[in-house]
Amino acid sequence: MLPRRLLAAMLFAAIASSACLAGLKWDNPEVLLDLDSSMAGGEAVFTFVNDGAAPVKILNIKPGCGCTVPTLEKSEYAPGEHGSLSARFTTGERRGSYQVPIHVQLGDGDVAELSLVAQIRELVKYFPANLVWPKGEKRAPKDVEFHWNATDDVKVTALRSVNPSFKAELIDGHDWNGALVRLTPTGDEVTGTSVVIITTAQGPDRRSRTYTLVARAL
Numbered sequence: 291m292l293p294r295r296l297l298a299a300m301l302f303a304a305i306a307s308s309a310c311l312a313g314l315k316w317d318n319p320e321v322l323l324d325l326d327s328s329m330a331g332g333e334a335v336f337t338f339v340n341d342g343a344a345p346v347k348i349l350n351i352k353p354g355c356g357c358t359v360p361t362l363e364k365s366e367y368a369p370g371e372h373g374s375l376s377a378r379f380t381t382g383e384r385r386g387s388y389q390v391p392i393h394v395q396l397g398d399g400d401v402a403e404l405s406l407v408a409q410i411r412e413l414v415k416y417f418p419a420n421l422v423w424p425k426g427e428k429r430a431p432k433d434v435e436f437h438w439n440a441t442d443d444v445k446v447t448a449l450r451s452v453n454p455s456f457k458a459e460l461i462d463g464h465d466w467n468g469a470l471v472r473l474t475p476t477g478d479e480v481t482g483t484s485v486v487i488i489t490t491a492q493g494p495d496r497r498s499r500t501y502t503l504v505a506r507a508l
Contacts, residue, residue, distance in 0.1 A: 313340040313341060313342025313343075313344065313345075313346040313367075313369070314338050314339070314340055314341075314342075314346050314367070314394075314396065314402060315338060315339050315340075315341045316336060316337070316338045316402065316404070317336075317337045317338065317339075318336070318337075319336070319402070319403065319404050319405060320404070320405040320406075320407060321334035321335065321336060321377075321404075321405075321406055321407070322407045322408075322409065323379060323406065323407070323408045323409065324409050325379075325381055325408055325409065325410045325411070326410065326411040326412070326413050326442075326493075327381070327385070327410065327411065327412050327413045327414070327492060327497075327499055328413055328442070328443070328444075328492035328493025328494075328495070328497050328499075329381055329493065329497070330380065330381055330495070330497060331378060331379050331380040331381050332378075332379050332381075332408065333376055333377065333378050333379070334376070334377045334379065334406045335374050335375070335376050335377075336374065336375045336376075336377070336392075336404050337372065337373070337374045338372070338373055338374070338375070339370070339371070339372045339373075340367040340368065340369055340370065340371050340373075341369075341370070342369060343369055344369065345366055345367065345368050345369065346366070346367050346396060346397065346398075347365055347366045347367075347396065347397035348362060348365050348366070348367075348394060348395070348396060348397070349365070349395045349396065349397055350394075350395040351375065351392065351393070351394050351395075352392070352393045352395070353377065353390055353391070353392045353393075353406075354390050354391040354392065354393075355390045357379060357380045357382060357384070357390065358377050358378065358379050358380075358390045358392070358406060359377070359378045359380075360375060360376065360377045360378075360392060361375070361376045361377075361378070362375050362376075375392075375394070375404070377390075377392060377404075377406050379406060379408050381408075381410055384408070384410055385410050385411075385412050386409075386410060387407065387408070387409055387410075388407070388408045388409075388410060389405060389406070389407050389408075390405070390406040390407075390408070391403065391404070391405055392404040392405065392406060413438050413439070413442045413444055413492055413499075414436055414437070414438050414444060414468075414490065414492075414499070414501065415436075415437050415438070416434055416435060416436040416437065416501060416503075417434070417435060418434060419434075419502075419503055419504065420503070420504045420505075420506070421434065421473055421503065421504070421505045421506070422505075422506050422507075422508065423475060423506070423507040423508065424508050425508045428478060429474070429475035429476075429477065429478045429480055429507060430474075431472050431473065431474040432472070432473055432474075432505075433461070433470055433471065433472050433473075434470075434471045434472075434473070434503055435464070435466070435468065435469075435470060436468040436469040436470070436471065436488070436501075437466055437467065437468040438467060438468050439467065440467045442492070443492065443493055443494060444468075444490055444491070444492050445490060445491050445492075446460060446469050446488060446489070446490055447489050447490060447491050447498075448487075448488070448489035449471065449486070449487070449488055449489070450486070450487045450489075451473070451484050451485075451486045451487075451505075452484055452485045452486075452487070453482060453483065453484030453485075453505075454476070455475060455476050455477075455480045455482060455484065455507075456473055456474070456475055456476070456480070456484035456486070456505045456507075457473070457474045457475075457476055458471060458472070458473050458486045459471070459472050459474075460472075469488075471486070471488060471503070473486060473503070473505050475505075475507050480507050481507050481508060482506075482507060483504065483505065483506045483507075484504075484505045485502055485503070485504055485505075486502065486503040486504075486505060487500055487501075487502055488500065488501045488502070488503070
């Protein structure tokens, strides 16, 4: 029977040899995308080198979300060869911090674990999102404030109330960067609900983004 120290040394050497043969060394297994709601998406690039002694073949790339599409220049890399994996992330309606794991299956059975982290900022903030006229309250106008930074390219392009009993209009003369939407029931007898849709164009590509308000008269 082999001495424990010799057995441990042999096991360590075998593991180290296997890691060396696996070959791919990633410069950064986690890539951060800084996005905002005007952007349709972004691309994360994971660079690597085969620092092993044998060629490495990438068999499959599986992202943890359909919002991310990976692409690879080629599937096999010789010792010492550099490469990159690109992952295209689609913003959609996602906001805040969003993490997508990416599993890269190698030819020797190993799996490299990568991570795309998207930080998505909503350009437009508004309040209140719901307006209520209680029973017996005069159907006076009520306002909703929309705010965005002066450096952000945002413009209201359309405003529509689905219920004609509630009038929606843009009001000029406010003292902040953004928009003022005023909702008014068309008479003191009005009851019911309306959804108000505000459409904006955002960013240099004029990406269309919509926001909704709910107005209720009881």
